[in-house]
Amino acid sequence: MRFTRRTNTIIMWLLAAGLLLGMIIMFTPALGSIGDLLSGGARGSSKAGLLVNGIPITELEVQRARSGSFFNSVTEGTVAADLEKYAIEILIREEILNQASSGVRVGSGEVRRAVNQFRQSQGVEGRRNDQAYVRLINRAGLTDQTFRFSLQEQIRRQKYQDRLVKDVGVSDEEIASYYEINSGAYSTEERIRARMLVLDDEALALNLMKRIEGGESFQELASEYSLELGSEKGALGAPKGKTEPRPIGRAALVRPVANAAFGLKASGLTGVIKHSNRFHIVSVEEYLPSQSRSLVEVRTELQEDLLELKRAGVAENTLRQLRSNATISFPEESSFSFANPVIASVGSIEIKEAELIYATYGNQQIQQALSPEFAPLIEQLFKPNVLEQLIEQELILQGAGLLGPSFVGTRASVSRDALNFVSRDATVSAKEIDAYYEENLDQFTTPASADVTQITFKTSSDAQSFRLSLLDGGNLDASAEEWSGVAENLGTVFQGDLRAELDHILFSTNAFEGIPNSKLGISDIIALDAEESREFGAVASNAEEDVSSNDQADAQISTELEREADTPVIENELLQGKTIIEPSAFPAGFESLDLSVLVAERTPEARQSLSEVRNQVETAVLSSQTQSLRKAWLDELRIAFSVENHLLAKNEDSLPRARLEGEVPITSNVPESATLADAQAMAVDLVKELRSLVTRDDLTLEESARLEQVHVDLGKVQDEVAIFTGALSTYVVEEGETLSGIALEMYGDSSLWEELLAANNYLLQDQDVLFPGFVLVVPNLQNKSQD
Known part of the structure; x- marks a missing residue:
């Protein structure tokens, strides 16, 4: 059931005014039930906790507002004090708005219509559903009376807003400016007319x-072979039974297929595209690029959008002004206090603690994760980052006034439009696209892998008999048992996962023979050291070590028998690179080794061509150019305007000592990580140790040396995580830095700090927060946008 325009506007007003959480508190018992307090019953029975423009809010009201589980999820420390201030701030904003709208009359008929609309939307309309309606609002801690009162207050505020914005309009200049900045949002979508083959x-x-490619009809082949759209001869967008393709957008295709098809930017044929065990071929018959629409074409639509933004901006600015002008005081006998000091300034504009607390604890992520364990992160990580965002937004708003266009709307929309304006000249050349692709090939490459079973034998004759049995169609498990083989399923492995000899056979040779009627292949017989074969991942013995004890074996292996990479190979670590053709030719002494055969389905490395990912690459390059332009502008603003962050100054920490000139650089002594999980686990241990050292100022010489070693080791391990995950890079945190500041430097957008947090969530947990020397993985956000 749809809400009326008035109800939707009420919700928009509450959002613009920053009162959504106050509304949640009113309707959710877990956060306290304020609805029954607004009737005024509590104000005559309790002493004043604070005064808002001389009007008291009682201690009982504050206590009830704080009685919900949310406000009691942390009961000690800075965060607990913040939650008390947050509850008080919500009450202050509620009271300010009540005072501003107090002269607006709301009739009983208006309330009755709002109740009936609510009941209809919840499926409890009509007298026969009275009990169901009462149960519904009771679950929110409300009675019919308090519910009606809360709706009355919302309607009052809405009518107040209507009065505020009734005369708001948009000028031709504002329309022209908004179009100049946001014309791309009103362009047509790029589309294609195409046919597709889908096979398994x-x-x-x-x-x-x-x-x-040889000239056969795509339509006829699609009709005969395609698993989808066969009756339509592969025509995309065509109604069932019709065979002419219609224009479609990217959303009509899965992302890899869309990237390949739209990446052609013209008519043509894609390669074979694998996705979810299906293989796609697309024939693009016509490419219809995105086209800009003129201001005349979009004027009506644009004007409506701009008017809504401007009205929301008026509402937001009015509430901010009301809050700024409000006089808040606490009686001497009050149990509460709220100093509300200035914690940052941008030019002449001050940012106070109440604004930071409201922005921090209004964050949905924080609300969901709030707990005693999470409290240190809020205090030392989230709050500093939110403050950086507030500072940056204020910086952008002041900088917007120096730009040419006329920006209107909410603070968020003006900030967005200003950033779009300063980065409007970002362009991408074909040379830059080619360079980005070549420099980031790993992003577009799926590494080789293999699903492997290793079967170990004690004699070469058993191993050879097993091979012949499988090549003759025998069952793996039955054949292994018949010839005394011990089978071990190694699962899916990648290059570097197994010991050197097996890794080499799987990924660097073609020493496999295909098993009939199967995707599996079987290797030649591999001779392994019996002790080391029990421990996969052990470092292979040096191929150059003394082999004098194997003279007899060496004498029987001629280098003339060495084969090319596509020839089956038998190796052991003492005879690396030497081969044997027939198992019957095993030299004396080999029977004391473990003899293994690998049965594997090998998937070779696959790399997407530039044509397949051109759109993705172009978007990444354009994003980089855009971020660079924005960052350069923000850097100029920080010079033009005085920016002070008092919270940052208060929380300064110290870096590990600098290396003395002439000291020998420390190298990492941690082993290579075989998997992402191994690297992350090692990083967790190193961060714990690093934290225990870096926060002390009484380190012994031995502990200082260990601190530097741990820092180097963490850098190496985080580099491995970056490689495993396709991240952009790693970043060493310096004194006073925050995630939002790092996000601004790396991405040109401080609001992306949560992406940094998510990419390093295996480290930033519980008591772990940023500190100087911490090494962050910087994720590639373009990879994420393509998922």
Whole structure:
């Protein structure tokens, strides 16, 4: 059931005014039930806790507002004090708005219509559902009376807002400026007319690709072979039974297919695209690029959007002004106090503690995660980052006044438009696209992998008999048992996961013979050291070590028998690079080694071509250019305007000591991580140790040396995490830095600090917060946007 325009506007007003959480408190018993307090009953029975423009809010009201589980989720320390101030701030804003709208009359008929609309939207309309309606509002801690009162207050505020914005309009100049900045949002979507083949067999897909390239009809092949749209001859967007394709946008295709098809930027044929065990081929018959629409074409739509933004901006600015002008005092006998000091300034504009607390604890993520364990993160990480965002927003708002266009709307929309304006000249050249692709090939490459079973034998004859059995169609488990083999399923492995010899066989040779009627291949017989074969991941013995004890074996292996990479190989670490053709030719002494055979389905490395990912690459390059322009502008503003962050100055920490000139650089002594999980686990341990050292100022010489070693080791391990995850880089945190500041430097947008937090969530937990020397993984946000 849809709400009326008035109800929707009420919600928009509450959002613009920053009262959404106050509304939640009113309707949710877990956060306290304020609805029954607004009737005034509590004000005559309790002493004043604070005065808002001389009007008291009682201690009982404050206590009830704080009685919900949210405000008691942390009961000690700075965060607990913040939650008390947050509850008081909510009450202050409620009272300010009540006072401002007190002269607005609301009739009983208006309230009755609002109740009926609510009941209809919840499916409890009509007298027969009276009890269901009462149960519904009772679950929110309300009675019919208090519910009606709360609706009356919301309607009153809405009518107050209507009076504020009734004369708001937009000028031709504002419309022209808004169009100049946001014309891209009113452009048509790029589309294609195309046909698609969908198959579940890669060999068939490659075969059909050759046939299409050879001139056969795509339509006829789609009709005969495609698993989808066969009756439409592969025509995308065509009604069922029709065979002519219609224009479609990107959303009509899965992302990899869309990237390849739209990346052509013209008519043409994609390669074979694998996605979810299906293989796609797209024939683009016509590319319809995005086109700008003129101001004349979009004027009506744009004017409506701009008018809504401007009205919301008036509402927001009015509430901010009311809050700024309000006189808040606490009687001497009050149990509460709220000093509300200035914690930052941008030019002549001050940011006070109440604004920071309201912005911090109004954050949905914080509300969901609030707990004693999470409290240190809020105090030392979240609050500093939120303050940096408030500072940056104020900086942008002041800087916007120096730009040419006329910006209107909410603070958030003006900030967005100003950033869009200063980065409007960002462009991308073909050379930059090519360079980005070449420099970031790992992003577009799926590494080789293999699903592997290793079968170990004691004799070469058993191993050879097993091989022949599988090549003759025998069952793996039955054949291994028949020939006394011990099978171990190694699962899916990537290059570097296994010991050197097995890794080399799997990923650096073609020493496998295909098993008939199967995707599996079987290796030649591999000779392994019996002791080391029990411990995968052990470092292989040096190939150059003394092999004099194996003279007899060496004598029987001629270098003339060495084969090319596509020839089956038998190796052991003492005879690396030497090969044997027939198992019967095993030299004396080999029977004391473990003899293994690998059965594997190997998937080779796959790399997307530039044509397949051109749009993704272009977006990444354009994003980088945009961020650079924005960052440069913000850097200029920080010079032009005096910016002070008192909270940052208060929380200054110290860096580990600098290395003395001439000292020998420390190298990492941690082993290579085989998997992402291994690297992250190692990083967790190193961060714990680093934290215990970096926060002390009484380190011994030995502990100081260990501090530097741990820092180097953490840098190495985090570099490995970055490689595993396709991150942009790593970043060493310096004194006084915050995630929002780092996000601004790395991405040109401080609001992306939560992406940094998410990428490092295996480290930033519980008591762990940023400190000098901490090494962050900086995620590639373009990768994320393509997921």
